[in-house]
Amino acid sequence: MSASSGLPRPRPLRRALVAVAAALGLAAAVATAATAPASASAPSPPSGWTQVFVDDFNGAAGSGVNTADWQYDTGTSYPGGAANWGTGEVETMTSSTSNVALDGNGNLLITPRRDASGHWTSGRIETNRTDFQPPAGGKLRVQARIRMPDVTGAAAKGYWPAFWMLGAPFRGDYWNWPGIGELDIMENVQGLNTDWATMHCGTNPGGPCNETSGIGNSTACTGTTCQAGFHTYAMEWDRSTSPEEIRFYLDGVNFHTVRANQVDATTWANATNHGYFIILNVAMGGGFPDAFGGGPDGGTEPGHPMTVDYVQVLQSSGGGTTPPPTGNRDAYGAIQAESYDSQSGVVPETTTDTGGGQDIGSLANGDWALYKGVAFGSTAARQFYARVASGAANGVSGLVEVRLDSRSNAPVGSFAVGNTGGWQSWRTIPANIGAVTGTHDVYLTFTSGQPADFVNVNWFDFGH
Known part of the structure; x- marks a missing residue:
């Protein structure tokens, strides 16, 4: 989710269908989540890993998120930042529980809504913490179990749910993107059965990271579609390898990897020599949906939430093996x-x-x-x-x-x-x-x- 690019994002490379598979040694594979409960606790850290953050979104139905962990982004931009969140999206973000609320069953709902005059509202939250990064020689894993908004076809035009991260130096500056780095763990548009993962870095437009598209890839949900069931989306940032690499996973399969030697050393250092914060949001409209037909329009159905079961951050000091598949x-x-x-x-x-x-x-x-x-x-x-x-x-x-x-x-x-x-x-x-x-x-x-x-x-x- 390009946070501050004022330009529409060109259509990323997209495979029509990529099998979702958990390869040998891949991280924390969670099998196709349709068979798991709608609310499942975040898995226990495997041997060699430490849990450094978790939110299972337990709480009363209709209550907001825990502001000890999360802050709301409201309005149509960061203070003094690019208009329309830098992406051309059309909604106004709010802290209202009509847009951001717990469902009482251990899930967070981020729900876009349209009022009688056609104005869209939605929700965007980010962690208070900005220090998520792997230790020297270690690994960081950021994962969430999510069901994308259950809407497809013409009714889904303009929907843009995302689970992503921005480099800590962005907070309070809002004009240093993409140099400070962005890690899109999950993006989806138009109700397509597709998960996009992307790293943004370097300069915009163009530059070593092909902005505004970034260095990305996509895959499809199997078993159930991304909209019809829960799936686990994850990023593993590995400083134990040479070169350092950032891997993206869907239900345990590593379908996209970005390595430090793909860009120059300065670009990589500017994007990675600091912590990150986590963002969950559902945008409406903007450059990414525009690349797939645009919207929202009069046929777009409001009220379909992105449902988040948990967000979890794990850290390994270097000795921990990649979390194994967990069954289910x-x-x-x-x-x-x-x-x-x-x-x-x-x-x-x-x-x-x-x-x-x-x-x-x-x-x-x-x-x-x-x-x-x-x-x-x-x-x-x-x-x-x-x-x-x-x-x-x-x-x-x-x-x-x-x-x-x-x-x-x-x-x-x-x-x-x-x-x-x-x-x-x-x-x-x-x-x-x-x-x-x-x-x-x-x-x-x-x-x-x-x-x-x-x-x-x-x-x-x-x-x-």
Whole structure:
């Protein structure tokens, strides 16, 4: 969310669909959140990490945010800053609980509204703290579980929800963007099933960071759309790597990384040698929506909130490993094969299948991958589907098996696969399984009469 650029943002690069997948070693993967409660507590910090900020938005329905943690941005600009928040958006931000309020169920609602004269109001809050940055040699992780405004199509024209951060030197200056840095963890426009992540830095227009577009990428929500369910959006700023890098995640998959060596040393230092503060808002109109058809207009529906379950900031001094996946996977949404919790013999690799991302390959007899906490619900699953490819030699084939809770348990279902025309020639293959209900750890196991690799897997899911 460009905070102070007075220019419309050109349309960022956008892939039509990018598979949401949690690759090996990725941070705090939270499975597709449609199966999780509407309000879930922020996860406990994993070993090696410390929680330095959290808000679960617990409180009475209709109450405002905790002003010990948050401050309201009101009006149409920062004091003395660029008009219309520097982006051309049309709403007036307020501190009214009609725009910013808790729902009484552990969620924050930021709701854009339109009055009888057609004037829009909405909400924008930012943390009082401006010191969020990783320690020397360590990591910082900023994440939130969010459901975007549940509105699509013509009714969503002009909607621009965002979860983002600005460099601390911006506060009180308001004219030093983009040099002081901006990290857009989640932006969305027009009710599209797309999450954009961007780093802004350098000079505007143009410069080393391609302003006003910034250095960005996008991906799609799977399982449920970004509007239909909760998903977890995260940024991990890593000073333990060389070069230093900033990674962006959706439901645990790292779909965008910006590295210090992508820009000159001065640009990077100006954007990162200080703390940041966090912002949550829903804008209406502006440069980003303009790039996708504009709005709001008379057909835009007011009253659809961005719903935020929690915001959490974790810090590692350098010894902590990336938080592992936490389970709570939806059996009926695509489970990305590379989002395993544990494995043997598995190699993640880039896939050319529709949506991009990664698959797991080099799969041969005896290999396996574990996916914890797969929720099947109370209606029995009886089908298994897997997206597979094989370039195995003639006569080489094997079984893709599903086992529950232990690798030593008998498979509940399997299918055989041989050469599909190439290691990136993908097919979706169905199989019957025994009735499964409840929540289980799922093992994919691979059995073959030959020692050679016989299959790659991109994703799998289950059906009734």
